[in-house]
Amino acid sequence: xxxxxxxxxxIPGTVYPSNRALLTRKLAIxxxxxxxxxLSGHAERLxxxxxxxxxxxxxxxxxxxEDADGLNQTINREICNAxxxxxxxxxLWTGDxxxxxxxxxxxxxxxxxxxxxxxxxxxxxxxxxxxxxxxVLPVRGNHEVEWKTEKDKTGYEIANAAATWKDxxxxxxxxxxxxxxxxxxxxxxxxxxxxxxxxxxNRRHLINQTWLEDVLNRNRQELKKPFIFAxxxxxxxxxxxxxxxxxILAAHPHIRDHMWKTLREAGAHVYFCGHDHFYDHMKVDxxxxxxxxxMHQVSAGIAGAPFYxxxxxxxxEDWVLTRVKHTDFVYGYVLVTIEGNAAKIEFKxxxxxxxxxxxxxxxxxxxxx
Numbered sequence: 001x002x003x004x005x006x007x008x009x010x011i012p013g014t015v016y017p018s019n020r021a022l023l024t025r026k027l028a029i030x031x032x033x034x035x036x037x038x039l040s041g042h043a044e045r046l047x048x049x050x051x052x053x054x055x056x057x058x059x060x061x062x063x064x065x066e067d068a069d070g071l072n073q074t075i076n077r078e079i080c081n082a083x084x085x086x087x088x089x090x091x092l093w094t095g096d097x098x099x100x101x102x103x104x105x106x107x108x109x110x111x112x113x114x115x116x117x118x119x120x121x122x123x124x125x126x127x128x129x130x131x132x133x134x135x136v137l138p139v140r141g142n143h144e145v146e147w148k149t150e151k152d153k154t155g156y157e158i159a160n161a162a163a164t165w166k167d168x169x170x171x172x173x174x175x176x177x178x179x180x181x182x183x184x185x186x187x188x189x190x191x192x193x194x195x196x197x198x199x200x201x202n203r204r205h206l207i208n209q210t211w212l213e214d215v216l217n218r219n220r221q222e223l224k225k226p227f228i229f230a231x232x233x234x235x236x237x238x239x240x241x242x243x244x245x246x247x248i249l250a251a252h253p254h255i256r257d258h259m260w261k262t263l264r265e266a267g268a269h270v271y272f273c274g275h276d277h278f279y280d281h282m283k284v285d286x287x288x289x290x291x292x293x294x295m296h297q298v299s300a301g302i303a304g305a306p307f308y309x310x311x312x313x314x315x316x317e318d319w320v321l322t323r324v325k326h327t328d329f330v331y332g333y334v335l336v337t338i339e340g341n342a343a344k345i346e347f348k349x350x351x352x353x354x355x356x357x358x359x360x361x362x363x364x365x366x367x368x369x
Contacts, residue, residue, distance in 0.1 A: 048336040052094030052274030053301030070098035070118035072304025094274035095141025095233030108159040141233040177211040193225035197232035205251040216266040226366035231272035240311040241276035267367040274301030277308040285320040
């Protein structure tokens with residue numbers, strides 16, 4: 001015998017069995033569906049801060065009171081505080097922590113010691129982030145690899161630079177290419193895959209392309225993270241600064257093109273970098289690979305290093321490079337906020353009152369692949 005039941009959470013007008021166990025099971029299933037729908041509409045935010053280039057001025061340049069131990073300690077501390085205030089889960093650093101020069105001493109070990117001391121000081125400054133559970137993911141810049149003199153800016157190898165880096169940053173992911181562990185790495189959490197790209201180990205202006213493809217293939221098959229953020233020190237495309245094409249990834253254009261195509265086809269929308277000491281947001285279209293859809297290069301080497309000025313973008317093959325936003329002579333960082341399948345990228349710059357305020361923002365929707 002069947003009876004009509006009108007119960008909160010059931011569909012009115014539907015005839016249900018009088019069996020209490022079956023009815024309870026149906027209610028539980030329906031409640032789970034409702035909870036799932038509610039949670040999917042209110043996904044928890046994931047926040048990422050991106051910054052880089054916090055090194056000091058050269059000792060033969062203009063003296064700055066905030067510089068000590070090869071880094072701008074004042075602005076580095078402010079960036080650390082910003083990461084805390086933004087309640088960030090992840091902190092990506094795009095290179096150039098400490099400025100090593102011939103003033104460190106005459107012997108090779110003097111430069112190595114200066115590098116280690118500067119890296120340890122940065123690690124100490126960012127200590128509150130480590131202690132509070134923020135995932136801190138730095139990659140190397142050219143100043144973690146080379147020391148320079150006033151008369152010869154080309155740079156000389158810092159002895160045991162890679163080993164020194166690995167020893168200081170022991171907590172970095174140990175999943176990089178063989179021989180490059182803790183230099184290149186990937187980190188996956190929630191809906192995000194972060195890929196740190198070293199551009200200096202046994203090479204210059206190049207990444208490990210085979211390893212990058214392996215990581216992206218793993219993401220397609222296993223990790224399935226819709227948001228992919230690759231980051232390295234050098235821009236892929238020249239921004240019009242003092243660093244011309246031969247001093248960045250564009251020095252090897254066809255290999256650079258392959259990297260860019262690989263990232264775009266995997267679903268990446270943004271590549272983060274530093275090296276140039278200003279904020280530059282570049283939209284990249286077309287190119288020799290005839291990519292479908294745009295991708296963005298965000299250069300933000302604004303965490304304390306001496307400022308650079310800029311000029312127009314140089315021509316680069318048949319890529320269409322559009323300057324979306326550019327700001328000179330500011331310190332700052334980039335904030336990435338992810339909620340559901342949407343990402344918001346904000347550039348925050350330091351005002352004269354010491355407060356960091358948004359100067360630009362843009363959004364994109366993740367590709368579900």
